[in-house]
Amino acid sequence: MLIVAALAILCLILLGLCGPLHGRLGHATSIAYAGAAGATAVLLLMGLAALIGAAGAAPVTASLSVGLPWLGAHFRIDALSAYFMVVVNLGGLAASIYGIGYGEHERQPGRVLAFFPAFLAGMNMVLLADDAFAFLLSWEFMSLSSWLLVVANHRQPDNLHAGYVYLVMASMGTFALLLGFGLLAGPEGGYAFETIRAAAPGSGRAAIVLALALLGAGSKAGIVPLHAWLPLAHPAAPSHVSALMSGVMTKVAVYGFVRIAFDLLGPPDWWWGLVVLVLGGITAVMGVLYALMQHDLKRLLAYHTVENIGIIYIGLGLALAFQAQGHAGVAALGLAAGLLHVLNHSLFKSLLFFGSGAVLVATGERDMERLGGLIHRMPATALYFLVGCAAISALPPLNGFVSEWMTFQAILLSPQLPDWTLRFAVPAVGAILALSAALAATCFVKAFGIVFLGRPRSLEAAAAREADRWQLGSMGALAALCVVVGVVPGLFVDLLGPVTQLLVGDRLGPQLGLPWLTLVPVAEARSSYNGLLLLLFIAFSTVAPALLIHRYATRATRRGALWDCGTPTSDPAAQYSAGSFAQPIRRVFGAMVFHAREHVDMPQPGETRAARFHVDLRDLAWDFFYDPVARGVSAVAGRMNHLQFLTIRRYLTLVFGALVLLLMVLAVWH
Amino acid sequence: MTRGLAFDVSHLLAGGMVLASFMLLYQDRVFSLLRVFALHALVLALSVAWQANVQAAPHLYLTAVIALAFKAIVIPVALHRIVVRLGIHRQLETVVGVGPTIMFGMGLVALSIAVILPVLPDADPLAREDLAFALSVVLLGLLMMISRRNAVSQVIGFMSLENGLVLAATGAKGMPLVVEISVAFSILIAFIVIGIFLFRIRERFDTVDVGAMDSFRGERR
Amino acid sequence: MALILNLIVQGAQMALVLLLAPLLTGVVRLMKARLMGRRGPSPLQPYRDLLRLTRKEAVLAENASWLFRTAPYLVFAMIWVAASLIPTFATGLIFSWSADLIAIVALLGSARFFLALAGMDIGTSFGGIGSSREMMIASLAEPAMLMIVFTVSLVAGSTQLSTVAAFMQGPDVGLRVSLALALIGLVIVAIAENARIPVDNPATHLELTMVHEAMVLEYSGRHLAMIEAASALKLLLYVSLIACLFAPFGMATAAAGPVAYAAGALAYGGKLLGGGLLLALFETSIAKMRVFRVPEFLGVALMLGLLGLVLLFVTRSL
Secondary structure, three states: OHHHHHHHHHHHHHHOOHHHHEOOEOOHHHHHHHHHHHHHHHHHHHHHHHHHHOOOOOOEEEEEOOOOOOOOEEEEEOHHHHHHHHHHHHHHHHHHHHHHHHHHHOOOHHHHHOOHHHHHHHHHHHHHEOEHHHHHHHHHHHHHHHHHHHHHHOOOHHHHHHHHHHHHHHHHHHHHHHHHHHHHHOOOOOOEHHHHHHOOOOHHHHHHHHHHHHHHHHHHHOOOOOOOOHHHHHHHOOHHHHHHHHHHHHHHHHHHHHHHHHHHOOOOOHHHHHHHHHHHHHHHHHHHHHHHHOOEHHHHHHHHHHHHHHHHHHHHHHHHHHHHOOOHHHHHHHHHHHHHHHHHHHHHHHHHHHHHHHHHHHHOOOEHHHOOOHHHHOHHHHHHHHHHHHHHOOOOOOHHHHHHHHHHHHHHOHHHOOOHHHHHHHHHHHHHHHHHHHHHHHHHHHHHHHHHOOOOOOHHHHOOOOOOHHHHHHHHHHHHHHHHHHHOHHHHHHHOHHHHHHHHOOOOOOOOOOHHHOEOOOOOOOOOEOHHHHHHHHHHHHHHHHHHHHHHHOOOEEEEOOOHHHOOOOOHHHOOOHHHHHHHHHHHHHHHHOOOEEEEEOOOOOOOOOOEEEEEOOOHHHHHHHHHHHHHHHHHHHHHHHHHHOOHHHHHHHHHHHHHHHHHHHHHHO | OOOOHHHHHHHHHHHHHHHHHHHHHHOOEHHHHHHHHHHHHHHHHHHHHHHHHHHOOOHHHHHHHHHHHHHHHHHHHHHHHHHHHHOOOOEOOEOOOHHHHHHHHHHHHHHHHHHHHHHOOOOOHHHHHHHHHHHHHHHHHHHHHHHEOEHHHHHHHHHHHHHHHHHHHHHOOOOOHHHHHHHHHHHHHHHHHHHHHHHHHHHHHOOOEHHHHHHHOOOOO | OHHHHHHHHHHHHHHHHHHHHHHHHHHHHHHHHHHOOOOOOOOOHHHHHHHHHHHOOEEEEOOOOHHHHHHHHHHHHHHHHHHHOOOOOEOOOOOHHHOOHHHHHHHHHHHHHHHHHHHHHOOOHHHHHHHHHHHHHHHHHHHHHHHHHHHHHHHHOOOOHHHHHHHHHOOOOOOOHHHHHHHHHHHHHHHHHOOOOOOOOOOOOOOOOOOHHHHOOOOOHHHHHHHHHHHHHHHHHHHHHHHHHHOOOOOEOOOOOHHHHHHHHHHHHHHHHHHHHHHHHHHHOOOOOOHHHHHHHHHHHHHHHHHHHHHHHHOOOO
16 A cells, blocks of 8 residues: 555656656646646545544554665554545645646746645655654655745745745744654654654653644644744745645644644643643634735635634644543544544635635736625636635534534533643633634635625726636535535544544544434534534525515516615725725724734825825734844844854864863763 | 522622622723612622521621612712712723723633632632632722723722622621621721812812823823 | 424424514514604514515616625525524424534524625625624624533533523523623623614614614615515524523423423513513613724623633532
8 A cells, every 4th residue: 555655656756857848848737737636636545545444454554774774764554644645635636636727827837847746745755754754854845845836936026035934934843843853762763653652751851842843843834923934935836836835734734743742742741732722722813813904815815724723723732631631532522623624624725725826817916905896707716715715714514614613512521621720721712712713704704705796996807717627626626525524524523533543542423323414422412413404404494485585476686776875986996995894803903913003194185195094013923923033043143253253273172162062961961 | 419599699699799890890981880880889788688698697787788878879979979070081091991901800700710719629619609709809899990090990999899808708607797897987988088089189180080190290101 | 203293393493483583573663662652663564574575676786796696595594594493482393403502603603604795795885884894793792602602501511402491491500600691691692693772773774883784785675575584583583592591481392292382382472572672671771882882892791701601610510
């Protein structure tokens, strides 16, 4: 099985050759994307097979004698990596199919073609790696290939800045992971995950490793305050790559965290869950508030990824807290909620980025203030985007609701926790989760309403054309999957059974055998949810009144000018804009969260210049975290500058001093 | 779990006190603040009377009557008249917004629960949880005093704090009547003193915004 | 046979809420008019309005999209489904387990989502202002509602409304501080969600104050009828929810037989009447507040819900 996987990954790397060959080879774009689609399809099927077969069977392992001489390279597929293979390759497959169409509109396809398959390969390698060396190597491969995709359109100055910030953050993250694995491996250098698992670290060492994992994997996933690079880098890449980065690569980061925190670190301490929960809660609410303030469609989506990562981490935090107290069943519920949200988010976030890509191709615009009315010009894209918006806003009967519902159920079981801090933190996090779900709905009413509804705010928007069939096909499939996961969640919860069994030692009861495909996480008297019945009910109660009215009352319709309370204006600029839509929320939360300042420049009577209104928003993470760090680094660098102008003798003194110091440390150590 | 009516009602009334304290924090007009304070005192009187009933301690009825007469009727009416006579600004200016204040208040309630409940695990649950509520009322009264600029609201904050003390005192069985009466009188005297101060501040500075005093002393705020 | 009977009862519930909803709105209007010293319209007036609207030709703006035309039906359907999932005269109906309280709240959220989108479809400033404010109110009211739901579910040990209602009828409830907090919060949320005074004025067409009406300004004919019916259903839903959670007496249990069902229906009618009277009293005695005072008002509901929840997390006896 691993051989097939290896072949598929190799295939992906080789497909990168299409990049340089572009121009000489006729259909290089189609070949590359179709090949990538084929390879990811193979990997997806393998992931599914491994996940279904994972229940009783031992995980598949293999080792190659490449890499470090005493270590080799270990690979393994267990239930966890199989599940993430499904998620990653589902997103990869959709992005590849979408790319067949989208790639035609690329200005310099060679820059994207070369690294797109490599990026996919890198993510798959991270999932398969079974020792620290292979893991870090693949992780860095993934980071670098995605960085190359971010700077693919390097002529735009913003993109270069985004690429720079991303590179710094990615290096920092990898460095943190490197240190973490170093601590896990211990002085003997047991870098294979098998060895690490066998030797559980002490609680002090485990705490440091957890912090490093949060720093390393968390910065890649985008938890606040490490999210700063994400809304810069994700939108800078071409849209299908944005979808991969936001929908899929953040999930690989979640995989990294789950692998370390649940698998390698051994039994958790009680406060781990608290830390992860609180971080998740802050991330969720800050992410969605930032997203609400954005007027760039792709940046809005990127910020919203931050929110969903927060929701996933809340689920993981609950799982950790329950596991530490020995409530394996509830821990399985929290973990399943988080992991199901991983799948859900990869579905709808990819879908939404594809939609924004279609809009970008059709109009050349990402600025929402210049879009509008696209539902008439791009009906199919609008429908799929609407499904994505409803799903991400956690509206039943779609998929986003199911995972949030499960998280809420886990929260409602938390009074069982004996610890006082958790008892205060969990309801607060529950409130934050509810708040961010409601704000997400506001955010996507804004996104869909401004971009697709109303009247076009620019000539480009008025002249938009529908996306091609590859793009539509890919979006349609993802939208259909959003509905399917929402309607038969039991199927996917069952798939998660082996994963939770592996990580927390318990699983939710089998769901598929229940009547009407109901989802019952704990007990029927406690809670149950049936998306299928809900969908049927809604469909019935929508269609029946409509038919009745059309049949027995009237179906007469007349088109007229818009009314607008009797004062219509023909200028589309008089519509509500993205900024005005977000204004009430900005007034409620702005002063506290963003230090929002509104500047109104009103000309005096007689002046001919236009009045101006400007809102100043600050990202507190930059103000209180990055800027001090950057200033500190630059101050230290300034001090160290004179080290460059020493005599040879002084340099030798430094080297000698360092050597003596290290020897002394070694002497004390033993 | 069998739960007595006595237990439930006294909890409900103590919870009502906390709720009334939050309502005090929510107000932005002087007169509605006075009305809510009267409600606060009324709930206190009810709570004390209920305790008198439950503990079969008739002297507590006296406390209840004192609370009802002075705090629910005399003081609000008197303050109302002062505000009208002095023409005090009827908006309450806040130092921090209502939302953050209430959020902070939530934290204070959580804090008092976290302090009281684990400390007294073996105590009578009735007294224990009443004590937690009383501490919350006291802390919320303090919060009220520091988060509002208007001197009237500071008086009200102080009074509600005192109500919290009485709640705590009656919850604990066997508090002598003398202590209560002396507390009540000291509060009355404090009220008179503060009332006189209000007049004086008003005469000197033509405002009861205590910020004006800070600026008079040369302090920046 | 039992299945068919159960289906009939479930169908009766769906029909009952649909039939009673306009009556409740009419009764509230009548009582408000009487309290204000007007004669007021007949309580049956909303039925006549709805019938008249459905028979009228629908006028659509030229740039109205398919979303604008389907949204009224979707909104109506979602609120109807949510309303029929709440136990009114009996608990333990056959499909009551298909969605719990959290799902009912989310269904209302779905309805609001589509209504807000429909408000933005024509591209007018009024539609936008309505949608924007409605979502602002909702983004505070929905978490408050969820906190209340959590409080109630923790007391009853279930999010399943039938189980909760059965528990509330039982002797184990007692008077609890957390439930009192939840009740106050729920009333605040209900007022905000139904666009009643002091948050919004259902009778106004004054541009600067309207929220809900501004969203549906462009609707006419059958579409407007669906939206009016949906808002009447929503009012009924909240009154039934409060009745089912905090005044559950008189409700029949599962498969109790026709007599118990009839008694339950009678009790339900009485509760609706009482709720309508209280609402009318409240609305006539209070002034509408500024839009930006609303977040504080709803923030209080959120805090009350959270306070109740925290109390339950620390000790089960509160």
